[in-house]
Amino acid sequence: MSRKGKVLVAMSGGIDSTVTALMLHHEGYEVIGITMKTWDYASSGSSTKETGCCNIDSFNDARQAAVHHGFPHFILDIREEFGDFVIENFVEEYLAGRTPNPCVMCNTHIKWRALLKRANALGCDYIATGHYAEIRQHTNGRYVISKGLDETKDQSYVLWGLDQELLGRTMMPLGGYRKSAIRQMAMDMGYPELAKKSESYEICFVPDNDYRGFLKRRVDGLEEQVNGGWFVDKNGKKLGQHKGYPFYTIGQRKGLDIAMGHPVYVTSINPTTNTVVLGDKSDLEQNDMMVGKLNWIKYDGVTDGMEANTRIRYKDKGALSNLYNEPNGIIRARFYENVKSIAPGQSAVFYEGNDVIGGGIIQRGELILNG
Template sequence: MSKHGKVLVAMSGGIDSTVTAMLLHEEGYEVVGITMKTWDYANSGGSKKETGCCSLDSINDAREVAVMMGFHHFIVDIREEFGDYVIDNFVDEYLAGRTPNPCVLCNTHIKWNSLLKRADALDCEFIATGHYAKIKHENERYFIQKSADLNKDQSYVLWGLSQECMARSRFPLGGMTKPEVRQLAADLGYEELSKKAESFEICFVPDNDYRGFLKRRVPELEGQVAGGNFVTTSGEIIGKHQGYPFYTIGQRKGLGMAFGQPMFVTEIKPDTNTVVLGTSDELIRNGMNVGQVNNHKYATIPSDLELVTKIRYKDPGALSTMVQTGDHVAVNFMANVKGVAPGQSAVFYEGDDVVGGGIIYGGHKFGEN
C-alpha cells in the first residue's frame, strides 16, 4: 500500500506536469497518469504546426515518463465535451461584446470535473496538476494561495475551483520556482525536458490569432459585422471598423486608423455593431460589478476587508472594498483602474490568499449605476 494514497496526475507531456508526477512518486504516492486530449489542431484551421498539450508528441512524452517510472498512464478523449462548452462559450462571449477567459472556464468546468470523474473510477483519493499555486485548509475552508514563484503564479486562473475540488487537489510545484523545477528535471536525468519551451497560447488557437479563429469558426461572421462605426464617448462617428467581435476593452493597437492621438477601445456595443473609442483617461473606472462569484477563504466576503483585486492575469491588482450579495459582488476601487473588460475574471486577494473570484459584468465610475 502506498504511503500517502493514490493520486491521479494530469500529464501534458511538459516539464511542470512531469516533475509533479516525479515528486509525488518520490513522496510515496501511488501515481496514475492521465493525459486529456481536448482539441485537434487540424480543426482550428490555423497555420501553426501542432504543438502543445494535445499534440501526439506531448502525449507520447507523458506516456514515456509513466513507463520509465513504472506507473499506469491513460489517455482520455474529451474533445467533444471541451468543444461544446469551452469553445462555444469563447465564440458566444465575443459575439456578445465581451472578452472571455477560456482557461478559467476549462479549469472550472472541464479539467477538474473530468479528473475527479476518472479519479473516482480508478479509486484515486487525490488529483494533482502542475499548476504554480498552493492550497490551504483553515477554519473549515479550502482556498488557493499564490505560489512561491510570483512570475509563474497561476492562482488567478483557479478561482473557480469548488471546495470539493480543492480538498482533493495537490499542487506539488506551489513552493518551487520555475528555475528550480527545470534544475530538478535535469538532476533526475531529463535534460532535454528541462529545456523544453513553454506555450502561453490558448490551446485551441495555436497561432494566437483569435480573430482568425472566430472567422473560421463562424464563416458568415465577417459579412455580418464588418463596417460598423467607431464613435467617440460623446457619440461622434470617427471611422469604420472591421466588426465589434474583433476588438477588446483597452485595445489601442490594430484599430486600422490614425486619430491624431492615442485612442483606446472603451466600450463595445454589439446591438448596434459600435465600438466606442476614448482617451486613456476615459478608460478609468472606479468600480465594477462581478457575478458568478465563487468564495474561497470565507463563506461570504466580509464587507470590512480591504482586498487586492486583479482584473487580468498579469494585473498587479488594486486595493478595493466590496459588498457581496449572493453570488454578486459590488467592487469599489480605492485607486483608478483602467481596462475593466466584461467577460474577464476578477480575483480578490487578502495577502497571498484567494478570497474569491467571479466574472466581470461591467465597470462604472462614481455616480453611475
C-alpha cells in the same frame, strides 16, 4: 498499495506536470498519469503546426516518463466535453461584446471534473497538477488556494472557480518552488530536454494566437454580418468604420486602422449597435466594478466593506478595493484608486494577502466621481 495514497496526475508532457508526477512517485505515492486531449488542431482550420499541450509529441513525452518510472499512463479524450462548453462560451462571449478567459472556464467546468471522475473510477485518493499555487485547509475548515512562491509563475488567478469538493482532493506540489528549482529538478531526474523545453502561452484551441481568425472560421458569415460598424467617440460621434465589434477588446490600441492624430484606445463595445467606442488613455480609467458568477474559497462570502486586493487580469498585480454585496449574487468592488481597462467577461479575483478569497466574472466597470 502505497501508505501515502493513490494519486491521479494530469500530465501534459511539459516540465511542470512531469516533475509533479515524478516528485510524488519518489515520495511514495502510487501515481497514475493521465493526459487529456482537449482539442483537435486539424479542426481549427489553422495552418499552424501543433504546439503546446495537445500534440502527439507531448502525449509521447508524458507516456515515456510514466513507463520509464514504472507507473501507468492513460490518454483521456475530452474533446467533446471541452468543445461543447469552453469553445461555445468563448465564441458567445466575443459575440456579446465581452472578453472571455477560456482557461478559467476549462479549469472550472471541464478539466477538474474530468479528472475527479476518472480518479474516482480508478480508486485514487487525490488528483495532482503542475500549477504554481498552493492548497491548504484553513482553520475554518475550508480549503484555500494561495499564490505560488514564484510570483512570476503564480497561477492562482486562473483557479478561482474550483469548488471545495475539488480543492479538497487536489494536490499542487510545485506551489512551494521557484521555476528555476523545477528546471534543476528536471535536469537531476534525467530530463534535460524538458528543462530546455519552451512553454506555450497561447489558448490551446487557437494555436496561431489569432482569435479573430478563429471566430471567422467558427461562425459562418460572421465577417459579413459585422463588417462596416462604426468607431464612435464617447459622445456618439462617428469617427470611421471598423471591421466588426467582436474583433476588438477593451484597452486595445494597435490594429485599429484609424488615424486620429493621437493614440486612441477601445473603451467600450456595443454589440447591439455594432459600435466600438474610442477614447484617450484616461477614458480607460474606472474605479467601480460589478462582478457576478461568483465562487467563494477562503470564506463562504464577504461582509460589506471587506478590503481585498483585486486582480482584473492574469498578470495584474492587483489593486486595493472594498467589496460590497449587491442583489442577485453580485459583488461591487470599489477601488481606492482608478484602474485601467476593466473588461467585461474577464475574471476578477479577490485576495487577502496571498490567499484567494474568491472570484467571479466582470459584468461591467464604471467611473464613480468622488465628491
